[in-house]
Amino acid sequence: MKYLLKIKADMSHVKKMTPNGGVDSGNMPYFFKLRCEHCDELSKRQCVYMSGAVNYGRDVVNHVLKCKGCKETGAVTLISGYGRDLTVSGAYAPLMLFKCTNGLVPEGYEFNGGWTLTTDSNKVIMDVNLVSNSFYGNFDEYGNQPTIKNTRGKFTLYQEY
Numbered sequence: 513m514k515y516l517l518k519i520k521a522d523m524s525h526v527k528k529m530t531p532n533g534g535v536d537s538g539n540m541p542y543f544f545k546l547r548c549e550h551c552d553e554l555s556k557r558q559c560v561y562m563s564g565a566v567n568y569g570r571d572v573v574n575h576v577l578k579c580k581g582c583k584e585t586g587a588v589t590l591i592s593g594y595g596r597d598l599t600v601s602g603a604y605a606p607l608m609l610f611k612c613t614n615g616l617v618p619e620g621y622e623f624n625g626g627w628t629l630t631t632d633s634n635k636v637i638m639d640v641n642l643v644s645n646s647f648y649g650n651f652d653e654y655g656n657q658p659t660i661k662n663t664r665g666k667f668t669l670y671q672e673y
């Protein structure tokens with residue numbers, strides 16, 4: 513199954529929010545949990561990179577998890593080309609598509625410390641830490657403070673037509 517991660521944030525004096533290196537950066541760590549559909553066990557927090565490479569049978573995937581409940585093993589692969597920069601405050605934008613096998617379902621996305629903001633005065637701020645779901649930047653020469661609040665992420669089942 514494929515799941516689309518969408519994110520939103522309340523942005524003030526920020527016109528663009530994107531992972532360091534852009535939406536398809538292979539070095540962006542994604543933190544989330546995986547629920548097993550076979551036994552309903554919820555995993556500990558996982559960290560998955562698109563640049564990660566793990567052998568899974570004859571395939572190479574980004575992440576493999578053996579469920580602690582039922583011992584089934586599933587894989588996660590990040591698929592590029594579906595994300596967009598976040599440019600509208602308070603509205604969800606797609607960030608990344610996750611392919612999950614053998615009943616694994618991603619949930620509980622947590623923001624990391626590697627975000628890049630572009631302010632409305634075109635300053636670029638890198639390595640923005642959104643672990644606490646908010647960020648308060650320095651005031652610019654116009655007296656405006658770039659601010660991010662209430663970051664949210666959600667995984668939705670992705671249907672291909």
Ligand SMILES: [Zn+2]
Binds near residue numbers: 548581
């Ligand atoms: Zn299980």
